Amino acid sequence: MSFDFVKKLDFDSEFFNLFKLSESAYGAISKENSGMGGNAGFIDIGDYLIMIDTTGDMDAAKDLRKAAIQFTQKEPNFIVLTHYHMDHLMGTSLFDISTQIMTSDRTLRNIQTVGRKRVEEFKKVDLIEMKESLKAEKDEEKRKDIENDLKFLNYVRSDDFFLREPNLTFKGGCVIHGAKSNVHMRVFKKAHTDGDVIVYIPEEKILFAGDLLFARSDPWIGSGDPEGWISVNNEIMTLDFKVVVPGHGDLSSKEEFSLENKYIKEILELVKKRIDMGEDPTQIKREDFSNELQSWKSPVLEMNINFLAELLKKP
Numbered sequence: 001m002s003f004d005f006v007k008k009l010d011f012d013s014e015f016f017n018l019f020k021l022s023e024s025a026y027g028a029i030s031k032e033n034s035g036m037g038g039n040a041g042f043i044d045i046g047d048y049l050i051m052i053d054t055t056g057d058m059d060a061a062k063d064l065r066k067a068a069i070q071f072t073q074k075e076p077n078f079i080v081l082t083h084y085h086m087d088h089l090m091g092t093s094l095f096d097i098s099t100q101i102m103t104s105d106r107t108l109r110n111i112q113t114v115g116r117k118r119v120e121e122f123k124k125v126d127l128i129e130m131k132e133s134l135k136a137e138k139d140e141e142k143r144k145d146i147e148n149d150l151k152f153l154n155y156v157r158s159d160d161f162f163l164r165e166p167n168l169t170f171k172g173g174c175v176i177h178g179a180k181s182n183v184h185m186r187v188f189k190k191a192h193t194d195g196d197v198i199v200y201i202p203e204e205k206i207l208f209a210g211d212l213l214f215a216r217s218d219p220w221i222g223s224g225d226p227e228g229w230i231s232v233n234n235e236i237m238t239l240d241f242k243v244v245v246p247g248h249g250d251l252s253s254k255e256e257f258s259l260e261n262k263y264i265k266e267i268l269e270l271v272k273k274r275i276d277m278g279e280d281p282t283q284i285k286r287e288d289f290s291n292e293l294q295s296w297k298s299p300v301l302e303m304n305i306n307f308l309a310e311l312l313k314k315p
């Protein structure tokens with residue numbers, strides 16, 4: 001979707017395209033197969049610069065910081081982490097102690113438990129096996145995915161790596177008051193994860209949704225609560241915004257939230273129905289969804305079905 005008020009900026013990065021969304025807000029939309037992971041952005045509120053997420057790749061985070069300095073002449077004073085998944089927070093250690101890292105109290109808890117455990121698991125992954133599968137893989141896109149995974153795992157194992165954790169947390173929400181605009185953080189009940197944060201500028205009608213929105217692709221529901229997510233999306237859709245930076249995918253509007261809810265409702269129904277009929281839910285195919293969801297392409301569909309089959313299976 002294109003927005004006539006959004007300006008694509010002249011910034012050269014292999015990881016993202018940079019957009020000026022409003023007076024204060026900039027969105028960094030990840031390029032496909034770049035290894036950046038989640039989208040990110042920054043907001044210049046006059047006296048402070050706020051960064052939203054730091055991506056899943058240190059080099060992408062370096063580009064993001066460079067872009068922020070180039071377009072605002074400021075270093076980030078605050079980083080808001082939208083949730084605990086690694087593809088959104090690997091760049092935090094790039095910023096020194098003068099940058100406050102903030103998130104919800106539940107996201108901090110997740111970083112300190114699930115996040116730390118994941119890092120230890122990443123250190124144990126068999127790289128030789130991955131290198132072998134890279135040699136054997138002929139498909140260019142799949143090769144790029146394996147290369148990105150190897151780069152990530154090598155970085156996690158390097159002496160340089162440490163994960164800077166948030167030092168500032170809030171429960172229901174928080175506002176940063178700036179000379180030019182005010183930035184609102186809000187937390188909801190469990191949805192994509194427990195503790196998801198959105199970043200919202202009411203005066204400019206700009207929303208950073210984190211992974212509460214996967215624009216036009218299968219949202220990963222296995223860390224959260226699918227039914228909770230539908231109601232959180234309904235709540236978000238009552239906000240007044242004209243453009244959304246999703247966690248994954250292109251710049252969006254309310255329509256993408258509606259489509260995501262449609263997907264979550266349908267996948268829940270499809271899995272429940274199969275289980276009720278005594279059939280194997282893992283046999284569900286893309287063609288079983290409504291027409292408008294059939295063009296989505298992501299291996300996450302299979303993961304979601306497996307997760308729900310386990311969650312909803314009869315005792």
Ligand SMILES: [Zn+2]
Nearest residue numbers: 083085192211
């Ligand atoms: Zn996520």
